[in-house]
Amino acid sequence: MTPRITLVRGDIxxxxxxxxxxxxxxxLLGGGGVDGAIHRRGGPAILAECRRLRASRYPEGLPTGRAVATTAGDLDARWVIHTVGPRFSRRDDRSELLASCYRESLRVADELGARTVAFPAVSAGVYGWPMDDVARIAVETVRSARTSVEEARFVLFDEGAHEAFTARLG
Structure with missing residues (x-):
């Protein structure tokens, strides 16, 4: 089945x-933007699990386009699914890597038994991806996914992002 897509303007x-x-x-050790906010609000349990993942499965770091889950710590969720988006390039088409972030996150969610998943606009911040293109890739990828996830919620920080995703859902 394909998940119901909903949009929320707010803080993921x-x-x-x-x-x-x-x-x-x-x-996987935190950073700026969404990543830093999730680590700050989620607390030290998320970072501790990320450090264990780096010490075991991902000593070189999580590859771009892949996803892995940890506890959600103090967030109002059971899990955090970490995915590494590609940096935008005018020279190289990295759209498939960005689509993979959404597919892989849904695959991990299925493995966990998650029914509701909240997504940010992956790669749209410091990685420089144009919001309209992120919205297109994200919506198309989630719409075409075969998953047990019932709701894919895009949580968009500002009005411009919300408008871009709304236009793609139309």
């Missing part, structure tokens, strides 16, 4: 969902 760290997707960097 304030969402209640089975899983919250983190637009992580490959180190």
């Amino acid at each position: 760290t304030r969402e209640s969902a089975d899983a919250i997707v983190n637009a992580a960097n490959s180190s």
Whole structure:
């Protein structure tokens, strides 16, 4: 089945969902934007699990386009699904890597049994991806996914992002 797509304008760290997707960097050790906010609000349990993942499964860091889950710590969720989006490039088409972030996050959510997943606009912040293109790729990828996730919620920080995703859902 395909998930119901909903849009929310707000702060992803304030969402209640089975899983919250983190637009992580490959180190998994926190950073700026969504990544830093999730680590700050979620507390030290998330960082502790990320350090264990780095020490075991991902010594070189999580590859771009992949996803892995940890506890959600103090967030109102059971899990955080960390995914590493690609940096935008005018020279190289990295759309498939961005789509993979959404597919892989849904695959991990299925493995966990998550029914509601809150997504940020992966790669739209410091990684420089144009919001309209992120919205297109994210919505198309989630719409075409075969998953047990019932609701894919895009949590968008500002009005411009919300408008871009609304236009793609139309």
